Amino acid sequence: MLYTAVAAGSFRRYATYRMATVAGVFTNTVFGFIVAYTYIALWDERPHLGGYDQAQAVTFVWTGQALLASVALLIGGVGELQERIRTGDIAVDLYRPADLQLWWLSADLGRAALQLLGRGVVPMAVGALFFPLALPADALTWACFLLSTTLAVVVSFALRYLVALACFWLLDGSGLAMISGLACMFFSGMVLPLRVFPGGFGELAQLLPWAAMLQVPADVLLGARTGGSLLRGLAFQAMWGVLLLAAGRLVQSAATRKVVVHGG
Template sequence: MTSGAALPLYPRLAWYGFRRHAAYWAAALAGAFTNTVFGVLRAYVLIALWQARPGLGGYAVADAVTFCFLTQACIGPMQLFGVGLDLPQRIRSGDVALDLVRPAPLQLWCLSEDLGRAAFLFLARSIPPALAGAALFGIVAPRAPAAFLASVTLGVVVSFGWRYLVALASCWVMDDRGLATLSLVLTTFFSGLMLPLTIFPGWFGSLARALPWAAMVQAPSDVYLGTAEPAHALAFQALWAVVLLALGALLTRAARRKVVIQGG
């Protein structure tokens, strides 16, 4: 009997998600190495930019470098590149019909597994780039560690909420690759992965910081750096988590009424 067998259903599913991804340590370490290398390259670019424009976006040079490695650390847990869910494949094969008749809600089932996945990738792919950044550049320490961990958790939930909508939309489209590509572009640009959203000017910057993608990277980074009030950042993330999960529940109900089996 495994150590997770005695757990209630949803913690057991989270444990399953953790163990499932923990089976691929080599891939996770390779991803951590790649994130670290690109983090170093990005750090030098941001150092040059902030030396040319001191105080840009309200960040000092050390804050900008720290932001760089925080964003690299978020790539794995937040699943910023790709949907990271099995739903599109199960929809195409028709297996989603079985998922929808389980006694446990499909959305909570997937969320539990995704939290386990994120927990493993936080350990395997987030900590190494952060340690490398600290060793090479001396990144700043978190202003509120407990609030930061809570913010990361909410960021994962927001990320799941968005990715679940994209994945479940495969019930109504013949090919989900277009949606996945659009999601990748929106997430990469509006999450703060490329550049801090605080440097975007005027109404466009205000809009970018109000969108759900900002809750995935920008909000946890601001909590870490102390550039945002933790209570406000957490409330912003919690709001988007509730909104996206509610939309996901509605879309699941619609999918239950009309399951399109593609190729099955």
């Protein structure tokens, strides 16, 4: 019940920033149009590039815009946690009768739920009005997509949590967070679907944890993963989520043995 309350509180907290949500919807929609027309021009020259037809490629664009904020595809760390570590306020968190990792995971799930509703649904709806999107007609595919999106948020949080914990050793973790954000943007499929990448490089990119954040959920929505392929995709996401959360647990244990407050 504690972590459910944390998630609900985080949802309500982000819901208060209405103008920020409206601005985010506008930004996602504008960039969706720009990237969609870029993809249309590319797929006009290379039909079925990466195994997608043009409608699927454009749907991939709007899926990325819908998940951009909820999965935190451009954010390299957990900003508030990084700041609390830097200032030493993390000591208060460690005294709470709650697990630090589960506390922040619950808060991130609440944030992601609000962002999916606030900054995900509207851009996708606008995209569907102006472009012929390849959206599924059956409820089961949508349910699998929501499950895959939830796993994507968990993987994203686990990676960002590791970056944030690095602040226990670094005076400023913003540089590492920026590198992590750039890696996520490229290897998640935000720039181009990973299926487009050539040869062994493309195969490697699809095995990295960032692929679990956008490429897999998008493929689930597009119907590119069905049956056994769908189960393997979900298992791939779950595997990276468990591994990264376990790594975060180990790093957290090492970091909290001796808490150093930077600056005094």
